[in-house]
Amino acid sequence: MGSNHEVHIEVNGELRTCTTEARTSLADFLRDQLGLTGTHLGCEHGVCGACTVLLNGTPIRSCIMLAAQADGQSVTTIEGLSGPDGELNGVQEAFCKTHALQCGFCTPGMVLAVQALVDNVPEPTQQDIDDAIGGNICRCTGYVQIREAIELVLGDVAKVRTSDDATVGAR
Amino acid sequence: MTKKVEPVAVAKDKTLHRYLSKPARVREDRRFVTGNGRFVADLTPSGTMHIGLVTSPYPHARIVAINVEQALKLPGVVAVLTGAELAKATEPLRQYIDVPEVQWRPLAVESTRYAGEWVAAVVADSRALAEDGAELVVVDYEPLPFVMDPERAAQDDAPLVHPSHGTNVMVKREFVWGDVAANRARAHATTKVRTRWNRNSTVPLETFGVVADWDQHRSVLDIWASIQMPQFPEQIAGALRIPTNQVRVHFDVDVGGSYGVKRGIKHGVLAGFLARQLGVPIKLIEDRSENMHGGDFHGPDRIFEVELAYTADGEFTNIRIDVLDDEGAYPGRSPLQLAKPIGAIVGPYRIPSAEYNAIAVTTNKTGQVAVRGFGQSPTNYAIEAAVDAVARELGMDRMELRRKNFIQPDEFPYKIPSGTEYDSGDYPGVLDKAIEIANLPELLRECETIRAEGRLAGIGVATCLEPGGGNAIFENIMDPSTDKSTFPESCRIRVDGGGAVTAIVSISSAGQAHETMVATLVGEELGIDPDRVAVVRADSLSGFPSQSPVGSRMAIVLGRALHGAASELKSKMCAIGARALDLTPDEVAYCDGSVASVKDPSVSIGWDDLVGIAHRKQHLMPPGMQPGLEVMHVAHTPKSGTLTAPDGTVQLYPCFSFEVHVVLADIDPSTGKVDLKRYFIAHDCGTVINPDVVRGMVYGGTAHGIGVALYEQFAFNDDGQPLTQSFMDYLLPSAHEVPVIVDAEHCTPSPYTTHGQKGVGEAGYMGAPAAIAGAVNDALTACGAEPIHSLPIKPSDIWRALNARTPNQEGSS
Secondary structure, three states, rough: OOOOOEEEEEEEOEEEEEEEEOEEEEEHHHHHHHHOOOOOOOOOOOOOOOOOEEOOOEEEEEOOOOOHHOOOOOOHHHHHHOOOOOOOOHHHHHHHOOOOOOOOOHHHHHHHHHHHHHHHOOOOOOHHHHHHHHOOOOOOOOOHHHHHHHHHHHHHHHHHHHHHOOOOOOO | OOOOOOOOOOOOOOHHOOOOOOOOOOHHHHHOOOOOOEHHHOOOOOOOOEEEOOOOOOEEEEEEEOOHHHHHHHEEEEEHHHHHHHHHHHHOOOOOOOOOOOOOOOOOOEEEOOOOOOEEEEOOOOOOOOHHHHHHEEEEEEEEOOOOHHHHHOOOOOOOOOHHHHOOOOEEEEEEOOOOOHHHHHHEEEEEEEEEEOOOOOOOOOOOEEEEEEEOOOEEEEEEEOOOOHHHHHHHHHOOOOOEEEHEEEEOEEEEOOOOOOOOOOHHHHHHHHEEEEEEEEEEOOOOHHHHOOOOOOOOEEEEEEEEOOOOOOEEEEEEEEEEEOOOOOOOOOOHHHOOOHHHHHEEEEOOOEEEEEEEEOOOOOOOOOOOOOOHHHHHHHHHHHHHHHHHOOOOOOOHHHHEEEOHHHHEEEEEEOOOOOOOOOOOHHHHHHHHHHHHHHHHHHHHHHHOOOOOOEEEEEEEEEEEEEOOOHHHOOOOOOOOOOOOEEEEEEEEOOOOOEEEOOOEEOOHHHHHHHHHHHHHHHHHOOOEEEEEEEEOOOOOOOOOOOOOOOHHHHHHHHHHHHHHHHHHHHHHHHHHHOHHHHHHEEEEEEEEEEOOOOOOOHHHHHHHHHOHHHHHOOOOOOOEEEEEEEEEOOOOOOOOOOOOOOOOOOOOEEEEEEEEEEEEOOOOOEEEEEEEEEEEEEEOHHHHHHHHHHHHHHHHHHHHHHHOOOOOOOOEEOOOOOOOOOOOOOOOOOOEEEEEEEEOOOOOOOOOOOOOOOOOOHHHHHHHHHHHHHHHHHHOOOOOEOOOOOHHHHHHHHHOOOOHHHHOO
């Protein structure tokens, strides 16, 4: 079982201090200790992308990272994207508009992967888009409506940029 | 290649729909994009203990001894259960054919019959500790002879998977429909194609999970499970030897994908037994490896031989389909998947006679279960491969050969030789639509351009049916001693005292957007905004008869139940309204929430007043009427209720959706890698309820079919060991592999459904494997190589086919 560790992780903007076993994955930590069950486990070996969270803004697989490794860092989960009263952000809204999901199991990871694209890649090419979601498996949709959601949100971002240089994304 | 024809069957009444077929949000989406889905893994009642599984490393072995001592010493482990202990207190899991010696149980008893089979369950404070404990269980095995190849398994001297059954053949059924001899005599030639549909499955992203909690003081076993399974509660109760009214399955659990496979009876029985035994909530969440090998969730694994007889000008006269299906170690419900294709045994073609010989065998592989389409997609693939082969033999255009043999729009309802009546269709119209959206001349030019650049390219076409509105009749077909003919769906519609409308169903959903479907249909029926209709899910004890969303049936059968309930509700409102207006019920009509005089619509009574009378004013209600506005309706599947006739003819599903795939494949000759450059589908599922849901199903099923055609296989080595243990080796298509898919919808309403709707849950998957194989084979045959008739088509298969060419053949490219 190994040792226990005290970790200090900023989760969705809030500093959380917890004791966790050395072997506990970040995903299990988020789900079981913090109750953030929006992070899903599909394969638990780092392939499917369902457990994607943002670590300091970069998408990572929380199933193959230990919670202890996230000590002192910032994690954004799907629960951190919506507004305080459950308002959808731009990516979430686009996913709803195009019905870019069916069973919803891959959706949190997929939404976060797209969020990272929107936040980090100024003018993404088709290749950037494929790369952004290429590590997230969706078994339901065939990705068509996910691509539509991405186009929609990128279009909105572009509109926002032309009208107001200060705002990127709709976080 | 074709003449331009205007679609003949655009739904004339489409404009009459207020909410159906209109763009509308899918109400389920919001909870999922915010991470607020409620999946089984998210539920952990206070005091929950977790299961870890000990699995067999051998494909067939006698269990000599199980030593649990070390596992029980591990802090946090509370119990270890073996198969022998579980078997004493439970019944075997249900088989759907008459094979009493084939005993399927959650944990193996006496011997294990495939690598990965569960042998013992460890219960502990956490899943991690339960897995630690499972590693400490020591099992002494004595390896036994095993068989992995279905053709070998069918031989008399093959090692037996279930020795006391005496054979590996689980079921063998032979059918002849129509005047085969005469139709064969009329043929100019026949073409035979042997096709191999290798073992794959739907592999949902969420593994199977179950939470069970026994309340001994109320005598209720509560179960939350990620199921898509008819009669789940009854089977759990039966196996646990408790009354059916002591099992309460909760359907308000989101299921993270299923596409047929999430049956989980053995998971439910194991968790339910332990919950009762230990008096604590028990949780079992498969890991990916368990899901891929121990869950009994594999799909069809088939060898086909299709023989098509045809005249010199390409008219099909007879079809013979021989199929051998590898069920794995425990057949369960899977042999029934050989029966469903009988209802579409000639595809969309006018073939006057058919022969069908189906054999199911057991092998030492993971058990098979229902997969999207219940055996139809493999059969479609086998038929379409034969059709393409005939086109090659005759030197005919593949589309024109299909068009020539299509059942024509004016021939519906059309009875095929096996006795099933197709409801409606416009196959030439849908083909024309596919040709139009694909811009076929341009696609052909693109294909030629790729070839001119020294690569391989081919166009695939598949024209396939999706039978919808699943019924139970395949049980009777495969085992005539079974006379089950009922497969209902139901719902309740409630207008409460405040006038709000709630529809109550008792099914779980795995991404099919049933809440949106139900709200849309109730809104349409009652003439009210669907956004005002709440949809909730009753559990299995407080709910109503349902067979779960299998067989593309909810729009059809639940749609019928909703219509029935809405009609009864409107009748009741009319009776109340007529009395209030001093008219007779036949002098009034319900319209958009009001009841008005037929003669003078200005004489009317509105929603609030009708609700007020029904809930609060007995003195104004028609005498004898029950108070409130609450209606429950149970609907049969359309066109069900008959058994297989003595001559073997049978009405299978009532509705037939249709799809045409046109795909351009670009193949790198040096690596054999296939790139799907263009993908077009024209699809007809009658009246669409929600356009975004329907196209989502089409795209998703197509992506699943791309996996089947090119990537996915549960492979085993000669030692009976699974080679595909993770997503590193079982390859699910990602955004890199799935091209932009262009879908066009056609609408040929069904005459047998409430609004003309048909099934769509298996769309895309019905034709994609056939079309992609056709594209690859078009590329191969164009350069002188032999076609490949085994799925998935791997780069190595293509490389081998290219290198098997003689120098002379290569010159023909």
